[in-house]
Amino acid sequence: MPRPSQVSQRRAQLIRALAQVMAQQGYEAASIREIAQAAGLAPGLVHHYFPDKEALLVALTEDLGAQWLTRLDEAEGLAPEARLRRLISLHLSVDEARPDELGCWLQIIAEAARRPSVGAVWAGVVLSLRSRLVVALTALAEARGRTLDVEAGAAALLALIYGGLTLGATAGGPPGYAATAAWALVEGLLAAAPSADSPSQAAG
Amino acid sequence: MPRPSQVSQRRAQLIRALAQVMAQQGYEAASIREIAQAAGLAPGLVHHYFPDKEALLVALTEDLGAQWLTRLDEAEGLAPEARLRRLISLHLSVDEARPDELGCWLQIIAEAARRPSVGAVWAGVVLSLRSRLVVALTALAEARGRTLDVEAGAAALLALIYGGLTLGATAGGPPGYAATAAWALVEGLLAAAPSADSPSQAAG
Amino acid sequence: MPRPSQVSQRRAQLIRALAQVMAQQGYEAASIREIAQAAGLAPGLVHHYFPDKEALLVALTEDLGAQWLTRLDEAEGLAPEARLRRLISLHLSVDEARPDELGCWLQIIAEAARRPSVGAVWAGVVLSLRSRLVVALTALAEARGRTLDVEAGAAALLALIYGGLTLGATAGGPPGYAATAAWALVEGLLAAAPSADSPSQAAG
Amino acid sequence: MPRPSQVSQRRAQLIRALAQVMAQQGYEAASIREIAQAAGLAPGLVHHYFPDKEALLVALTEDLGAQWLTRLDEAEGLAPEARLRRLISLHLSVDEARPDELGCWLQIIAEAARRPSVGAVWAGVVLSLRSRLVVALTALAEARGRTLDVEAGAAALLALIYGGLTLGATAGGPPGYAATAAWALVEGLLAAAPSADSPSQAAG
DNA sequence: GATGAATGAGCGTTCATTCAT
């Protein structure tokens, strides 16, 4: 019987192998044989640790999502504005430090659209990311004395970030615009928001 | 002898069939047999009109891109601000009127990342969309008397729009935030831009 | 209604086209489309002039066989020994003047082994070639005053020639050995044959 | 864990199955499904043991070539003349004991003409066969005190043998002529060769 | 646990043949 750590290690090996193969060839084209080879394991082992190929994809999605969230922890404890700037730049640095990761996400989103198991995990990841932004935005709005629809603001920020990464990876574009634009979006939203001490004018 | 339009019609049939099947099952999972059946044609005909499956995907990408651009023509001739607002809402209305189209784009982007033939067409579509936004942004900046980096602004707008559509389709989110946020982004960018008549204060 | 000459011309066009394509790709790999293209005709026309692909192969076999026989007519009227030498060299010159032809024969023999219609034509060609050699050998044996089994001798000569061409085309070998050897074979057969005026010693 | 011999056995099964099917239907017409069925295996297994169909054909060619050479070993150790007679009759007995084998060779030669991988193996087989004949011819020429171009002689012998087998299998002919003729060829070549002890008369 | 042989369905693609125009 393997120690629990060995199971985790084998699973992690296979998850990384899927990421590696999938980033270059896509999920469907990543064959079990190739994944096993990239992991240095026998093909038959894949089905010992995962019931099927889709479960492996779900595990990778969870893994990448957890990593992403962990990375954002670095912004904890900063002042509101600095924290939001940090969150934005941490997001956008994905494509520099981890080119494979972005490729994986593109494939995952495509699969999420028609595999409920993947879609659910992806939706959870988005929810978590958004909630981090909500917290940061709330703190900033409070510091600026504004009443902001932070849910919508966070969704918009994430959309700008995600869109910027995707388009940058697949269709190029001017360099470094996303960070600037993300902050302009924050300022634009804050400028349009009513002052916190005059709620009666909010709807105006 | 078949009329010339016959060929175009058959090709269009097959392109629509691919869109239909692909939106629900993805590109790889859309088999030639299924596509042919969705088009009401014999399987062998697919390769009579397209050299291979990838060429059909490229044709669909071109077709969807052309449709998208055509839709934006509706904003022609409006005043700067109205035109930009119209462009934004035309983009964002894609998911309402054409749910299949959004699903197709998700799959196309995933394929564009590793099929050069698809990637080139997609990059061309993005370029065209961005140039429409550049024109509109330039007109607006001029009307407001601001000096704007319109390339970066257009890229950011498109990123926000594309990200909003994608995340909305795959992970939900608050309703209708994207249009509001897009305009906040525009205002934020304009607010941060120097006045056109006082270039010396640009860096201020 | 086409004039008879047009029918013949179209058929000849297609036969030459098959030869051309088949020499390089083999019979099975020579598609109707390709053959038609090589002939400069529409694909559908092939089945106007030949009931099916095999009939086209049979026609080509007949055509090549007839050409081969015609070529041998050049040796008519020569003295016995010169005539046989000429026949041998005419056979062996096939690979120099018509490289495609040899390639076709290799494919035809392979098909002849399992298509009766082709096999029959091929057998007829061999019979005709052999009978030319029989005539020449008979004349030579008579001139030398020997009683030769000319059927066996002609078969052996043809075997040597055909084997030499085939092996030369597919596996190389010393240059020009076949002509020398063919004549050595003739002399060897004649030397082993009894004198025509002492038939009683033939079986010795 | 399968024993190493298991792999060899499966490969041999498939090679024999290809020989069986190919002799009757040709290489192109021998479908993977049919070959697998003839071997009593599942269709998918063929590509488990051979990368593709052509590799299976190459393996068969190597196998038949090796068998042919092994058969010739029976002539080892005989006196020069007896050895050569034995080599000739061993070659020519192919069509009696192994009708399938001859059919396979016809197909292989046709494929060798346009598949380099097959052509190379076939050329190697011919080379080996010829070198056996060279050795035997050399010994015989020495015993007879003659200076013979043994390379050319061996090539001619092989051509006569191969041509005789091929024509016999596809177009009939008088029975048993080839062995007689092969020996007549040998005697004819020896008769035309200069004496070994009078090299100055070689050109005479 | 670990292996890789085995299965058979399904893939993209090719093709000879037919036939409406």
Place this chain on the structure above:
DNA sequence: CATGAATGAACGCTCATTCAT
């Protein structure tokens, strides 16, 4: 007569998955 669109069976090959060892 001539065209090439249309058909659907069959091809080589890949694959996730299973399972005996």
